[in-house]
Amino acid sequence: MDLRDWDVFCRVIDNYGDAGVCWRLCRDLARRGHRVRLWIDDARPLHWMAEPDDLDIVRVMAWSDAPPRFEAHPSGIVIEAFGCELPDAVKARMAAASPAPLWINLEYLSAESYVERSHGLRSPQWQGPAAGLEKFFFYPGFTRRTGGLLRERGLIETLEASDRDHWLGQQGITRQADERLVSLFCYDNPALPRLLQCLAGTPTLILACPGPASRMLSALQTATAMPPGLRVQHLPFLTQDNFDQLLRACDLNLVRGEDSFVRAQWAARPFVWHIYPQEDGAHDAKLQAFMDKAFAGMETRQSAGWQALWRGWNGLGPGADASTPLLLPPLPAAEAAFRDWRSGLLTQVDLVTQLLGFLER
Numbered sequence: 001m002d003l004r005d006w007d008v009f010c011r012v013i014d015n016y017g018d019a020g021v022c023w024r025l026c027r028d029l030a031r032r033g034h035r036v037r038l039w040i041d042d043a044r045p046l047h048w049m050a051e052p053d054d055l056d057i058v059r060v061m062a063w064s065d066a067p068p069r070f071e072a073h074p075s076g077i078v079i080e081a082f083g084c085e086l087p088d089a090v091k092a093r094m095a096a097a098s099p100a101p102l103w104i105n106l107e108y109l110s111a112e113s114y115v116e117r118s119h120g121l122r123s124p125q126w127q128g129p130a131a132g133l134e135k136f137f138f139y140p141g142f143t144r145r146t147g148g149l150l151r152e153r154g155l156i157e158t159l160e161a162s163d164r165d166h167w168l169g170q171q172g173i174t175r176q177a178d179e180r181l182v183s184l185f186c187y188d189n190p191a192l193p194r195l196l197q198c199l200a201g202t203p204t205l206i207l208a209c210p211g212p213a214s215r216m217l218s219a220l221q222t223a224t225a226m227p228p229g230l231r232v233q234h235l236p237f238l239t240q241d242n243f244d245q246l247l248r249a250c251d252l253n254l255v256r257g258e259d260s261f262v263r264a265q266w267a268a269r270p271f272v273w274h275i276y277p278q279e280d281g282a283h284d285a286k287l288q289a290f291m292d293k294a295f296a297g298m299e300t301r302q303s304a305g306w307q308a309l310w311r312g313w314n315g316l317g318p319g320a321d322a323s324t325p326l327l328l329p330p331l332p333a334a335e336a337a338f339r340d341w342r343s344g345l346l347t348q349v350d351l352v353t354q355l356l357g358f359l360e361r
């Protein structure tokens with residue numbers, strides 16, 4: 001495989017997932033020896049997310065500099081992340097390059113069936129500054145006929161080898177004997193008091209990530225006493241590598257969006273996904289499509305329990321009702337099921353290897 005020039009374009013719509021996914025992609029490519037530039041309109045999340053050394057291997061460029069400074073690499077690859085729409089001047093320079101760079105739109109992750117149909121489709125550009133070019137749609141996914149998931153080399157080995165107590169000590173996280181660990185990374189969620197009730201009774205240390213999770217817990221702590229057995233520790237932003245370790249260290253993870261959702265699967269711990277809510281309600285089908293796949297190997301009662309919790313946490317179905325308690329299915333029994341789901345995913349070719357294969361077509 002030739003080492004190539006990659007230009008990844010990322011617009012941060014909100015939160016951290018756009019930057020998070022693009023950063024992992026860039027870093028993986030760079031670690032495989034490719035030359036990578038990341039054009040991003042808000043690089044601030046990279047300051048806490050990136051390992052400092054990795055900032056030396058990926059060139060981070062301001063999006064606003066793209067039209068004057070972008071030179072298309074002949075035979076390079078341009079990734080337009082999440083349909084971020086490249087500036088016209090960039091398209092014009094791509095069209096002028098000979099041979100033109102390969103243009104790939106990296107799409108959002110979904111377990112829905114349209115993904116297999118859409119993965120790899122091409123869109124010829126008939127007019128405008130990109131006339132004459134073709135854009136390809138690359139869909140990540142959970143099945144063999146999709147583009148797979150970001151999974152850098154050595155990730156699983158690193159997670160499996162990690163020493164939980166040592167890592168917790170390094171982070172200043174002090175777990176009491178027999179306390180279970182629960183990480184909380186979510187959007188604003190009115191179901192939080194019910195989640196706390198369902199965790200209560202068993203000694204539990206909740207590790208609250210910055211943002212709504214930490215804010216909501218602080219407000220609840222000020223307003224009322226925590227339910228019995230629960231303690232809270234508020235975390236700072238961690239680097240992505242440490243965030244992965246956090247997910248591996250916890251007995252239960254509450255994650256959100258796209259990237260933390262994928263990383264929870266690599267951690268192979270029981271988890272609950274707070275899906276990014278869409279105004280048209282499209283997130284309901286997206287959530288269900290994932291549960292249909294991921295919980296298919298569970299026995300019926302176990303699957304029903306996890307589905308009820310996931311739907312309730314997302315304000316969907318009967319569990320959306322504030323008077324309906326959320327119930328946590330037994331965690332030890334779920335460990336094997338979440339590990340089995342990961343084992344299945346590990347038979348897939350990872351996203352970057354698939355992207356590299358795409359160049360050879």
Ligand code: TRH
Pocket residue numbers: 013014015016017018019020021048049185209210236237238239240241243256257258259260261276
């Ligand atoms: O932040 P998110 O909700 O991101 C997104 C965006 O909302 C985006 O617009 C939407 O389209 C997408 O979700 C589906 O959740 P996500 O995707 O999990 O991104 C969070 C990133 O932040 C992820 O890369 C992990 C990283 N992170 C750390 O590295 N350290 C931390 O301490 C925390 C809390 C997160």
